[in-house]
Amino acid sequence: MAEEQPSCHTAEERMQLAIRLARLNIEHRTGGPFGAAVFNMATGDLVSAGVNLVVRSSCSMAHAEMIAISSAQQKMGTFDLGAAGVPHFELVSSSEPCAMCFGALPWSGIRHLVCGARDEDARAIGFDEGPKHPHWIKELEKRGISVEIDVCRSRAIEVLRYYSSHEGLIYNARQG
Amino acid sequence: MAEEQPSCHTAEERMQLAIRLARLNIEHRTGGPFGAAVFNMATGDLVSAGVNLVVRSSCSMAHAEMIAISSAQQKMGTFDLGAAGVPHFELVSSSEPCAMCFGALPWSGIRHLVCGARDEDARAIGFDEGPKHPHWIKELEKRGISVEIDVCRSRAIEVLRYYSSHEGLIYNARQG
Numbered sequence: 001m002a003e004e005q006p007s008c009h010t011a012e013e014r015m016q017l018a019i020r021l022a023r024l025n026i027e028h029r030t031g032g033p034f035g036a037a038v039f040n041m042a043t044g045d046l047v048s049a050g051v052n053l054v055v056r057s058s059c060s061m062a063h064a065e066m067i068a069i070s071s072a073q074q075k076m077g078t079f080d081l082g083a084a085g086v087p088h089f090e091l092v093s094s095s096e097p098c099a100m101c102f103g104a105l106p107w108s109g110i111r112h113l114v115c116g117a118r119d120e121d122a123r124a125i126g127f128d129e130g131p132k133h134p135h136w137i138k139e140l141e142k143r144g145i146s147v148e149i150d151v152c153r154s155r156a157i158e159v160l161r162y163y164s165s166h167e168g169l170i171y172n173a174r175q176g
Numbered sequence: 177m178a179e180e181q182p183s184c185h186t187a188e189e190r191m192q193l194a195i196r197l198a199r200l201n202i203e204h205r206t207g208g209p210f211g212a213a214v215f216n217m218a219t220g221d222l223v224s225a226g227v228n229l230v231v232r233s234s235c236s237m238a239h240a241e242m243i244a245i246s247s248a249q250q251k252m253g254t255f256d257l258g259a260a261g262v263p264h265f266e267l268v269s270s271s272e273p274c275a276m277c278f279g280a281l282p283w284s285g286i287r288h289l290v291c292g293a294r295d296e297d298a299r300a301i302g303f304d305e306g307p308k309h310p311h312w313i314k315e316l317e318k319r320g321i322s323v324e325i326d327v328c329r330s331r332a333i334e335v336l337r338y339y340s341s342h343e344g345l346i347y348n349a350r351q352g
Contacts, residue, residue: 059246060255060283061237070235079236099309100283103275106306107236130282131315133275139307 007044014039014092015116015152017046021064022094022159025051026166032127033163036064036093038072038081041112047089048072065093065101069108082109082144090114094156095122096149099130106143113140114148116156125164183220187290190215190268191328193222195292197240198270198335201227202342208303209339212240212269214248214257217288223265224248241269241277245284258285258320266290270332271298272325275306282319289316290324292332301340 008014014037021035032052040047050067054060072089073079081089090112096119097105105113119129133139137147184190190213197211208228216223226243230236248265249255257265266288272295273281281289295305309315313323 054255054283058249058253058255060249060285061242061246061280062255066237070237073234073236077234079230079234079238098283099279100276101279103277103279103306103308104237107230107274107276109236130279131309131312131319132279133307133309136307143307 006046008039008046009044011092011114011148011151014044014090015094015114015156017049018064018092018094019116019152019155019159021049021051022156023162025064026159026163031056031062033125033160034064034094036068036091038068038110039090039092041088041090043087048075061100063098063101065091065097066104068093069104069110073108078109079107080109082111088112092151094159095119096129097132097136098128099132102132102136102140105140105145110145112146112148114151116150116152117160118149118153121153121157121160125160127160182222184215184222185220187268187324187327190220190266191270191290191292191332193225194240194268194270195328195331195335197225197227198332199338201240202335202339207232207238209301209336210240210270212244212267214244214265214267214286217264217266219263224251237276239274239277241267241273242280244269245280245286249284254285255283256285258287264288268327270335271295272305273308273312274304275308278308278312278316281316281321286321288322288324290327292326292328293336294325294329297329297333297336301336303336 018035034052038047048071050064053062088111092114095117096115194211210228214223224247226240229238264287268290271293272291
């Protein structure tokens, strides 16, 4: 018997879930204000979810996107979510990806990226996206990954501000 | 009683270990031809080691550098290997980092990066470093991470060629 999968049929519904994950992560004090999820593009079914777990897991790579992607790969039993015969998957992230998560996307097999808040919105509360490629959207598109930005951006910004106003820990890269 | 730690006092000794890890990973058919290790910069002590485990772990992020860094963070009990009061650490990698591993470095707290083979050497056997920042060394240096390249490069290339001649699986990002 197949498990029942929550489905989200619009990009906005899917983003609301990613934003809700970010908010829950703040409320439960489990990590930074970032949430992400992987969806089956044909059905809208939720495949996996992730929140930022950097501090709690003592792992600087435990960004929401990395957790969501690796969980989806575990579930599908493949390192390549873009392999032949596998459904197409999209990653929905409450904020645009940092340099690392951007770099992880082409290896993951993810076909489409949906972002809420922009890099500058995360920077406005003190986070830093790291040394991301200056033409990151074009670089993803060159590799067959389409990108949609500003989906529910204002609600995504609200969550970042909520974290900031609750004195959430801001950790960053060395600035030299 | 402290565990005995293997120590490597020169960059070349440290690189030989990373290259040996890459070779063992090929010989044992456990993954791609890449090895990495984290060392305490003051003592030369080995802190952690990593090999590419992408296929075996069904995880596209399981690059040698990511395994070595996350293992070092687990061992030290912190997401920030560059935190105050923590020794300085360097990452030694048998090949230059891909776009993702490059992006992971500033978050990791690693202070120094030592590379063997160049991106073009990995490309020569069919691997791809992904959409890495065009000025990646400068970007790391801006964030306080010094970079040393071409350490034992010819031996690092030998291992890549050994993999290629043994028909090791070459997996890559979508090319669009």
